Amino acid sequence: xxxxxxxxxxxxxxxxxEVFAAKGYRSVTMKDIVEAxxxxxxxxxxxxxxxxxxxxxxVKSMDEAEEELAGSLSGRLKDASAAELLVWFLKEQKKExxxxxxxxxxxMYEYAFECKQEGRNSGAKHKFETATLVLEKILLKGDENGxxxxxxxxxxxxxxxYAMEGMKVIARTVxxxxxxxxxxxxxxxxxxxxxxx
Amino acid sequence: xxxxxxxxxxxxxxxxxEVFAAKGYRSVTMKDIVEAxxxxxxxxxxxxxxxxxxxxxxVKSMDEAEEELAGSLSGRLKDASAAELLVWFLKEQKKExxxxxxxxxxxMYEYAFECKQEGRNSGAKHKFETATLVLEKILLKGDENGxxxxxxxxxxxxxxxYAMEGMKVIARTVxxxxxxxxxxxxxxxxxxxxxxx
Amino acid sequence: xxxxxxxxxxxxxxxxxEVFAAKGYRSVTMKDIVEAxxxxxxxxxxxxxxxxxxxxxxVKSMDEAEEELAGSLSGRLKDASAAELLVWFLKEQKKExxxxxxxxxxxMYEYAFECKQEGRNSGAKHKFETATLVLEKILLKGDENGxxxxxxxxxxxxxxxYAMEGMKVIARTVxxxxxxxxxxxxxxxxxxxxxxx
Amino acid sequence: xxxxxxxxxxxxxxxxxEVFAAKGYRSVTMKDIVEAxxxxxxxxxxxxxxxxxxxxxxVKSMDEAEEELAGSLSGRLKDASAAELLVWFLKEQKKExxxxxxxxxxxMYEYAFECKQEGRNSGAKHKFETATLVLEKILLKGDENGxxxxxxxxxxxxxxxYAMEGMKVIARTVxxxxxxxxxxxxxxxxxxxxxxx
DNA sequence: AATGAATGAGCCTTCATTCAT
DNA sequence: TATGAATGAAGGCTCATTCAT
Numbered sequence: 001x002x003x004x005x006x007x008x009x010x011x012x013x014x015x016x017x018e019v020f021a022a023k024g025y026r027s028v029t030m031k032d033i034v035e036a037x038x039x040x041x042x043x044x045x046x047x048x049x050x051x052x053x054x055x056x057x058x059v060k061s062m063d064e065a066e067e068e069l070a071g072s073l074s075g076r077l078k079d080a081s082a083a084e085l086l087v088w089f090l091k092e093q094k095k096e097x098x099x100x101x102x103x104x105x106x107x108m109y110e111y112a113f114e115c116k117q118e119g120r121n122s123g124a125k126h127k128f129e130t131a132t133l134v135l136e137k138i139l140l141k142g143d144e145n146g147x148x149x150x151x152x153x154x155x156x157x158x159x160x161x162y163a164m165e166g167m168k169v170i171a172r173t174v175x176x177x178x179x180x181x182x183x184x185x186x187x188x189x190x191x192x193x194x195x196x197x
Numbered sequence: 198x199x200x201x202x203x204x205x206x207x208x209x210x211x212x213x214x215e216v217f218a219a220k221g222y223r224s225v226t227m228k229d230i231v232e233a234x235x236x237x238x239x240x241x242x243x244x245x246x247x248x249x250x251x252x253x254x255x256v257k258s259m260d261e262a263e264e265e266l267a268g269s270l271s272g273r274l275k276d277a278s279a280a281e282l283l284v285w286f287l288k289e290q291k292k293e294x295x296x297x298x299x300x301x302x303x304x305m306y307e308y309a310f311e312c313k314q315e316g317r318n319s320g321a322k323h324k325f326e327t328a329t330l331v332l333e334k335i336l337l338k339g340d341e342n343g344x345x346x347x348x349x350x351x352x353x354x355x356x357x358x359y360a361m362e363g364m365k366v367i368a369r370t371v372x373x374x375x376x377x378x379x380x381x382x383x384x385x386x387x388x389x390x391x392x393x394x
Numbered sequence: 395x396x397x398x399x400x401x402x403x404x405x406x407x408x409x410x411x412e413v414f415a416a417k418g419y420r421s422v423t424m425k426d427i428v429e430a431x432x433x434x435x436x437x438x439x440x441x442x443x444x445x446x447x448x449x450x451x452x453v454k455s456m457d458e459a460e461e462e463l464a465g466s467l468s469g470r471l472k473d474a475s476a477a478e479l480l481v482w483f484l485k486e487q488k489k490e491x492x493x494x495x496x497x498x499x500x501x502m503y504e505y506a507f508e509c510k511q512e513g514r515n516s517g518a519k520h521k522f523e524t525a526t527l528v529l530e531k532i533l534l535k536g537d538e539n540g541x542x543x544x545x546x547x548x549x550x551x552x553x554x555x556y557a558m559e560g561m562k563v564i565a566r567t568v569x570x571x572x573x574x575x576x577x578x579x580x581x582x583x584x585x586x587x588x589x590x591x
Numbered sequence: 592x593x594x595x596x597x598x599x600x601x602x603x604x605x606x607x608x609e610v611f612a613a614k615g616y617r618s619v620t621m622k623d624i625v626e627a628x629x630x631x632x633x634x635x636x637x638x639x640x641x642x643x644x645x646x647x648x649x650v651k652s653m654d655e656a657e658e659e660l661a662g663s664l665s666g667r668l669k670d671a672s673a674a675e676l677l678v679w680f681l682k683e684q685k686k687e688x689x690x691x692x693x694x695x696x697x698x699m700y701e702y703a704f705e706c707k708q709e710g711r712n713s714g715a716k717h718k719f720e721t722a723t724l725v726l727e728k729i730l731l732k733g734d735e736n737g738x739x740x741x742x743x744x745x746x747x748x749x750x751x752x753y754a755m756e757g758m759k760v761i762a763r764t765v766x767x768x769x770x771x772x773x774x775x776x777x778x779x780x781x782x783x784x785x786x787x788x
Numbered sequence: 789a790a791t792g793a794a795t796g797a798g799c800c801t802t803c804a805t806t807c808a809t
Numbered sequence: 810t811a812t813g814a815a816t817g818a819a820g821g822c823t824c825a826t827t828c829a830t
Contacts, residue, residue: 166362173309506764559757
């Protein structure tokens, strides 16, 4: 509540984020977080009762940071062309695909698996559906103002999102090169617009 | 040593597979496997030293079973048309995407994440690349004999495999309906052949 | 220091009494008292260093309240008959035996056990001996003025006090009905006086 | 189950009994039992999940031992006189009252308090009622064959049992001398028979 | 080979107690 | 005085792993 508490909470979240990035979700213990954040065993329990709560708060604070960023961008993008929007969207996706060790993505997958198996909901659904919708709107806009030729925006958006998701996972299990990502992005774009290599 | 041991080993693998399917990879303990297989604590250690070893053997024995099946099919498929091969391939993928609780897929993802983070290799790479190659060959064949119109088989194969992978993960985290899978499959096929709805 | 502190102290004692009544002695923690009294963790330590100190003060303040009551009664009872005194005494005992959840008695037993085992003294001794003496005096008075027929007041007083103590404990472990208490009280009185049912 | 297990179990019970005798019920921890029995932390959990389970088993095994003893006595007592039976009964009670540190009685009181507060049942009820009944039968027998003069065996039995219970508790909280116990026993017996001092 | 009791390390959680504000 | 965050010790529990039988 107090300022002090917020500072400490943020310290915990920062260090915990590193831990989750390094070890995923399941294998992280309260002890790991305690040691990473330099706080005392009992001290951590003042703020969080379980690794799940810490994780959810880490994710929440990341989402908030992201939204802030997105908010600041939305102004600039309002009167952007569909092509510009698409480029921004795909750049974000590419970043997401390629960011490695320091990213929470593996932990988030693990958490989402667990939630799915237990019938809970991890918020991943909302995230995925929102992103799909955004992409669809970009395509629609491009189609309407003649930037793209695209008779099935819904289908294309779905295909692109699935492929993107696939690349994310492949990146985290099999490995992927930036070149391959680029190739795939170009391939996708060719479905509805001219792209020079 | 041989007969008896093999029977026991198989018993362990069968029961362990159920456990991994139900709980994923990380959260499975030797105790879980002991209890599921009805074997003694010490007995399990005669065959396996860790859950990882059990898991790898479970996967191996599944792959072998699959390969056997594939082998028996390959004869029949040798002189099949590209379209027939493609249908078979996509059916397998669809099955894989939609199979739920009783499948090892979540455990395999978890394991692959772990291996990737530790710089090891989980075998997922080989699997993915092989499948991609198979698809590519089918497309090539179809292009060559005029069944498909497909100037970039490599690109299409990659796109399809990424999207397929994406659907697998989405199915296990966000959830997916069979209808959506079918839509996406039709979408993908339209890239190089006529498909009626 | 004085007024404010006393108010606070009393607040703590009141709430702590409820806690001890509900949970006994041993299982009460400083945390329980802190939460019940709404005071701060550190605040409690200004007044008391341990649950034992709180408990002793709770008991002391109860005894004081009781003594006050007893004092105000003693005037009226000075010229009461032995029979009247006896009735008053037994009524008090009966109340004590039957009062249940909201009473400190279990906590006091627990505390007395602990003190006995550690060779300390819990004050229970003084209480019991005083009560025995009071009863003895009442019997003596009744014998002297012919209200009772009682050649061994010491023996009778002891027997009655033991039985009373027994009923208290039985009430708190095995359970006892008011009817049984009444029966026993009548039984005891018949040892030295006429009682109609 | 096996012989070994029984030996170990008995070792645990023996050492645990000492612990409960020394510290009562509430303040005993699994760690205490572990240390007293020289077993490992995990080892204890093979046999018992909680101090309550250990305690109940300790009590059970004591009861069994007692019953065995009682059984072996019952033969001899069958054709004993009521006076002989009474002497035996009171001797047992006296022993129970006076046995100090090495006895589980305090722990049993603590446990019974806890059970009562939580609405469970500790077995104390059955024990008390059975003993009361036995005493009643002895008195009845004595009355019938002219050994005693006792028109209200039920009332006397109840009074005696309450007083006995009272002495037990007083012994464990306030302290009691053997002399006082003897005095009270004589007092009680005088209610229905001739006793020389 | 097989068993399962035993061990001990490791993590979880709760509290008494302290201390900066 | 009063607060409540912070600490660290203590105890609970589980599990990988060993070992006598």
